[in-house]
Amino acid sequence: MTMRPSAVRLIRIIRRQNLPQEAKDKVIPAPVPQTEELKRPSLIDILAEQKAEAGSSWPANIRLEPVVKKDAFKPVQADVRVRMKKLLKER
Numbered sequence: 088m089t090m091r092p093s094a095v096r097l098i099r100i101i102r103r104q105n106l107p108q109e110a111k112d113k114v115i116p117a118p119v120p121q122t123e124e125l126k127r128p129s130l131i132d133i134l135a136e137q138k139a140e141a142g143s144s145w146p147a148n149i150r151l152e153p154v155v156k157k158d159a160f161k162p163v164q165a166d167v168r169v170r171m172k173k174l175l176k177e178r
Contacts, residue, residue, distance in 0.1 A: 152175070
């Protein structure tokens with residue numbers, strides 16, 4: 088039985104400054120921190136803004152439903168809660 092090297096043994100970490108220039112161009116940049124994504128407006132915010140700008144010219148068949156958080160349903164009885172959630176959603 089022969090032992091084979093694991094993938095960890097085959098990988099070497101090299102600093103970017105030690106790479107040749109043509110290899111530096113191939114290095115994928117680090118992903119954007121998620122804190123930056125939190126600052127971007129959500130789709131519902133963008134659409135609400137467009138609706139406000141459009142005024143009465145906004146198409147009647149496009150409706151924006153308000154976001155209802157779970158906390159809003161806490162005081163409601165459990166058997167009624169399911170029916171209320173269904174009423175809030177458009178079919």
